[in-house]
Amino acid sequence: MRTRLADADDFDIAAALLHDFNVEFDEPTPDAATLARRLRGLSDAAVLLIGDVGVVVLRFQPALWTENLECYLAELYVRPAERGRGLGEALLRAALDHARAAGADYVHLGTSEDDVAARHLYEKVGMRRTEGDSGPLMFVYECEL
Amino acid sequence: MRTRLADADDFDIAAALLHDFNVEFDEPTPDAATLARRLRGLSDAAVLLIGDVGVVVLRFQPALWTENLECYLAELYVRPAERGRGLGEALLRAALDHARAAGADYVHLGTSEDDVAARHLYEKVGMRRTEGDSGPLMFVYECEL
Numbered sequence: 001m002r003t004r005l006a007d008a009d010d011f012d013i014a015a016a017l018l019h020d021f022n023v024e025f026d027e028p029t030p031d032a033a034t035l036a037r038r039l040r041g042l043s044d045a046a047v048l049l050i051g052d053v054g055v056v057v058l059r060f061q062p063a064l065w066t067e068n069l070e071c072y073l074a075e076l077y078v079r080p081a082e083r084g085r086g087l088g089e090a091l092l093r094a095a096l097d098h099a100r101a102a103g104a105d106y107v108h109l110g111t112s113e114d115d116v117a118a119r120h121l122y123e124k125v126g127m128r129r130t131e132g133d134s135g136p137l138m139f140v141y142e143c144e145l
Numbered sequence: 146m147r148t149r150l151a152d153a154d155d156f157d158i159a160a161a162l163l164h165d166f167n168v169e170f171d172e173p174t175p176d177a178a179t180l181a182r183r184l185r186g187l188s189d190a191a192v193l194l195i196g197d198v199g200v201v202v203l204r205f206q207p208a209l210w211t212e213n214l215e216c217y218l219a220e221l222y223v224r225p226a227e228r229g230r231g232l233g234e235a236l237l238r239a240a241l242d243h244a245r246a247a248g249a250d251y252v253h254l255g256t257s258e259d260d261v262a263a264r265h266l267y268e269k270v271g272m273r274r275t276e277g278d279s280g281p282l283m284f285v286y287e288c289e290l
Contacts, residue, residue: 029210062187135259145245
């Protein structure tokens with residue numbers, strides 16, 4: 001299955017995937033049409049797809065500490081029936097390649113201790129949840145405002 | 146000591162603080178003049194100061210899941226000689242108030258397991274490193290590109 005950067009025609013597919021992502025994990029979500037409209041309005045985002053079964057959303061910002069961009073990997077989802085055969089890894093690698101080509105020198109994301117499959121995938125492509133190779137863990141802190 | 150939203154005249158102060166922040170923690174940093182120039186160029190950022198001794202940098206993005214903004218708390222620093230008397234807490238609370246007033250409904254950040262003082266501060270203002278009140282931990286994963 002091929003990975004591709006989503007174009008205007010792909011945002012409905014991406015939005016349906018993102019909607020089903022949040023439904024699967026019992027998180028609130030607007031309907032897919034609303035998500036598609038929002039995706040089209042995000043000037044700082046890149047959306048990649050693998051087939052019509054997996055999606056990743058990247059957000060870019062100018063870095064403070066370097067002259068480049070930094071990338072936040074905001075969403076990564078593969079439909080349950082399609083898991084276990086490397087599609088998430090292919091999509092993640094394509095996303096990192098895209099971020100690098102777009103001018104980012106750093107990527108970060110937040111994930112749950114419970115999401116063992118995702119964590120394994122991030123580690124497989126060389127991402128770390130520690131400072132340096134074996135330093136202290138890095139935690140996400142968050143709150144609603 | 147008063148907190149304030151940095152204006153054009155404050156960016157040199159903020160940049161000097163951010164420079165010294167990275168020097169203190171042995172992280173690479175450009176010189177303060179370069180940082181000041183970058184701060185002035187960040188259209189998605191808000192910088193707050195407490196006196197001339199503490200700084201916070203917020204980055205804003207349109208949210209995907211709601212109609213509001215989300216806020217990434219990218220940097221928080223108080224000079225070593227000024228710590229231990231509530232300046233970090235006052236600055237953090239001012240930053241959260243600013244983010245809310247700017248239209249953000251969510252704030253997130255990454256911090257180290259080792260940075261116990263900062264973690265205590267984040268927890269004191271109601272931020273969590275778990276999903277919900279007592280769910281699994283949330284980790285930052287990152288890599289250079």
